[in-house]
Every structure is written in structure tokens, then in C-alpha cells.
Amino acid sequence: MFLTRFRVNTARAGARRLLSSPQLLHGAVMASFAEPLPPGAPTAGDAAARVLWRIDHNSRSEVLLYLVSPQRPDLTHLVEEAGWPTTGGWQTFDYGAFLDGLAAGSTWTFRLTANPVHSIRRTPDEPTKRTAHLTQRHQAAWLLKQQERSGFTVVEKAPERRLLSEGDEHELVVHRQRSVSFGKNDRVRAGRHKVTLVTATYDGRLRVTDPDALRRTLTAGLGKAKAYGCGLMTLSPARG
Incomplete structure (x- = not known):
């Protein structure tokens, strides 16, 4: 599993278009995978793992897209449409180690x-x-x-x-x-x-x-x- 964070450039028209419609943003998220799993498809590690995403509006200038997925995403298209193509990008982390470390009582x-x-x-x-x-x-x-x-x-x-x-x-x-x-x-x-x-x-x-x-x-x-x-x-x- 992977956890990805992408900062949205809200000054761009493409970003505002995506943020206005969960349907459009869903399509952009699913386009991040060359061979995407259908939502909710089983994986070897977790029978219920799926592509999940969330938009966090932390402030007017800080809007973040979080993405959890069984495959590592490629958000190049989102950077080009709704990010900073020459200076920005995204960060993807191996989520498995974190998940494995969860302990009762923590x-x-x-x-x-x-x-x-x-x-x-x-x-x-x-x-x-x-x-x-x-x-x-x-x-x-x-x-x-x-x-x-x-x-x-x-x-x-x-x-x-x-x-x-x-x-x-x-x-x-x-x-x-x-x-x-x-x-x-x-x-x-x-x-x-x-x-x-x-x-x-x-x-x-x-x-x-x-x-x-x-x-x-x-x-x-x-x-x-x-x-x-x-x-x-x-x-x-x-x-x-």
C-alpha cells in the first residue's frame, strides 16, 4: 500500500475545475495508475484494499490531495494541470510499514x-x-x-x-x-x-x-x- 500527498495550486484554472467536481477529481485520481484496480478490487495483502482519496483545505493557499492506493501512483498529469510543473511534485510513501506497526492501545x-x-x-x-x-x-x-x-x-x-x-x-x-x-x-x-x-x-x-x-x-x-x-x-x- 502507498500513501501519497500532492499540493494543489489553487491559482490555476485546472485546479479550480477539478476541485469543483468530485466526479472530475475521481477521474483524475484513477488516471494516476497505468493498470488501475477497479475500486474495491481484492489485493494479495488485503481483501478490501482500494483507491481512496481526500482533499484537505488547510487554508486558502494550502489545499492537499491525499491518496491511498495498492499501487504507486504517477501524478504527472495532475502536476501539469493543477500543480507547479517546474518546481512542485508529489510525495509517495510506503504505507505498509506504518500499517504493520499499529498496536492495540496506541x-x-x-x-x-x-x-x-x-x-x-x-x-x-x-x-x-x-x-x-x-x-x-x-x-x-x-x-x-x-x-x-x-x-x-x-x-x-x-x-x-x-x-x-x-x-x-x-x-x-x-x-x-x-x-x-x-x-x-x-x-x-x-x-x-x-x-x-x-x-x-x-x-x-x-x-x-x-x-x-x-x-x-x-x-x-x-x-x-x-x-x-x-x-x-x-x-x-x-x-x-
């Missing part, structure tokens, strides 16, 4: 952009419908429900550090909630239809409870809409 800071949804029905005989969570409280609750099967637990705050009597129990911040719409080719109806996604970014601290399950989460993604920049969780050393 603590990490994390970031995740996800599509927090749930299935509802208005009447008992009505088919279930996938619906997005729209509030921070429900979006946070969605992530907390994923903990056990995903191999981690979000660290709880000490009672004296909680600012609210309810809803502030964990070291977790939900921000950058977005609703994005874009056109997608529909092979069945031979046309284009509109896709609308609600996304949220999560920053926090987690403790590893099941290293194997967490490795699957980091390489297979968490939640829906993985082709459109959702589901990629990244870890960094926790300080303090």
Missing part, C-alpha cells in the same frame, strides 16, 4: 472526511431511503457508531475539560460540512444525472482497539461515497 490524532448517512423509512411498508445526517451532533454520533467494527475508539475527555453537559464527551471536532452537487454519467439511462453529497470532516484523537480492523479501515475506507473523496482516514502521532 493513541493517534486522525482526520477523516466522510459521507455520514443512515437509512430511514417514513411508513412500515415503504422501502428504506439513504438520508444524510445534517447536524454536527448527528454527524458526530454517526462516527461514534462506527468505532467498534472499525478498530478504534475516540478518546474521551476528562470530565473537567468538557465544555457542555452533553455532546462534548469525546476529543472530536466536526467541521467543514458541505453539500456538493455534480453531474454523473448514467450508463443505464444513457445520460447524466445529478448527484448530491453531504460531507463532513472529523478531527480528533483515537485509541487503537483492534489493529487488524483499523488497518482495513485505513485501506478500505469508512462509510459511503468513497469514489468521491470520502472515507479516507489518516493518522498522525498524538502529542501530549
Whole structure:
């Protein structure tokens, strides 16, 4: 597995075009592989490994594309369209050693952009419908429900550090909630239809409870809409 980081040059028209459409950016990401695996295809090391990507808007001038993939990518086309062709590039790291080193009980800071949804029905005989969570409280609750099967637990705050009597129990911040719409080719109806996604970014601290399950989460993604920049969780050393 490989982890890749690419800085986007937001001053370029090509970059702004890609950032405006998850569909276009998905195509650019998948074009990074000479012989790409279909999303979600099995690999020798992990039956659920797939191509995952995420855009981090750290500031107006710092926008980063993160990419996790079973194969090493070539982002030359992205540098030419949305980077700095003469001075910039991308960094790709061997992700396997990091994944192998995850240990139960270790603590990490994390970031995740996800599509927090749930299935509802208005009447008992009505088919279930996938619906997005729209509030921070429900979006946070969605992530907390994923903990056990995903191999981690979000660290709880000490009672004296909680600012609210309810809803502030964990070291977790939900921000950058977005609703994005874009056109997608529909092979069945031979046309284009509109896709609308609600996304949220999560920053926090987690403790590893099941290293194997967490490795699957980091390489297979968490939640829906993985082709459109959702589901990629990244870890960094926790300080303090």
C-alpha cells in the first residue's frame, strides 16, 4: 500500500475545475495508475484494499490531495494541470510499514472526511431511503457508531475539560460540512444525472482497539461515497 500527498495550486484554472467536481477529481485520481484496480478490487495483502482519496483545505493557499492506493501512483498529469510543473511534485510513501506497526492501545490524532448517512423509512411498508445526517451532533454520533467494527475508539475527555453537559464527551471536532452537487454519467439511462453529497470532516484523537480492523479501515475506507473523496482516514502521532 502507498500513501501519497500532492499540493494543489489553487491559482490555476485546472485546479479550480477539478476541485469543483468530485466526479472530475475521481477521474483524475484513477488516471494516476497505468493498470488501475477497479475500486474495491481484492489485493494479495488485503481483501478490501482500494483507491481512496481526500482533499484537505488547510487554508486558502494550502489545499492537499491525499491518496491511498495498492499501487504507486504517477501524478504527472495532475502536476501539469493543477500543480507547479517546474518546481512542485508529489510525495509517495510506503504505507505498509506504518500499517504493520499499529498496536492495540496506541493513541493517534486522525482526520477523516466522510459521507455520514443512515437509512430511514417514513411508513412500515415503504422501502428504506439513504438520508444524510445534517447536524454536527448527528454527524458526530454517526462516527461514534462506527468505532467498534472499525478498530478504534475516540478518546474521551476528562470530565473537567468538557465544555457542555452533553455532546462534548469525546476529543472530536466536526467541521467543514458541505453539500456538493455534480453531474454523473448514467450508463443505464444513457445520460447524466445529478448527484448530491453531504460531507463532513472529523478531527480528533483515537485509541487503537483492534489493529487488524483499523488497518482495513485505513485501506478500505469508512462509510459511503468513497469514489468521491470520502472515507479516507489518516493518522498522525498524538502529542501530549
